Amino acid sequence: MIKKMVVTPALFLLVLMSLYGCTAGLAMQGLSSSSPVAFNATGRGKGDSAWFARYDDVVQATLRAGEELSFKLEKKNIGKDQSEFKFVDAKGKKIEMLIERRTETLTWARFNVGLFGSTSIGRLMARQIIVEVAEAKDFLRDWHPEEDN
16 A cells, blocks of 8 residues: 555656756666667777877888788778778678878877777777787887886
8 A cells, every 4th residue: 555655656756857857868868778888889980099100100000900800901092191991801891990190200090890890890900000010119109118127
């Protein structure tokens, strides 16, 4: 009897109050997804990074990274200050890379795997470019602190 007379109306009023004002978005977000990162994980499919490395070195490292990860190079457009690459994996999923010269010593890179592509594959490609630049010793600054012996 108490449940019908007190608890049910109280829950109903609580739901009505949560749908009013600035809390409405929070209530609806909580009802729409049980995962707080669902929007971020399935969203834009893009990422970027900037490095202290020369543009030409990063462009060559991008080509080596694609080969190392066994991606097929579908499109290559290398310009003076900007390069575009489109790689395809064995399942036909595409990864677009944009490499841009920001200064003589700073290079910016952006990956785009599409709306439903795997962002982790794009991040892996960016990390592999870092590995290729590091192995070629093309970074202009050493990121490891000096060790005192």
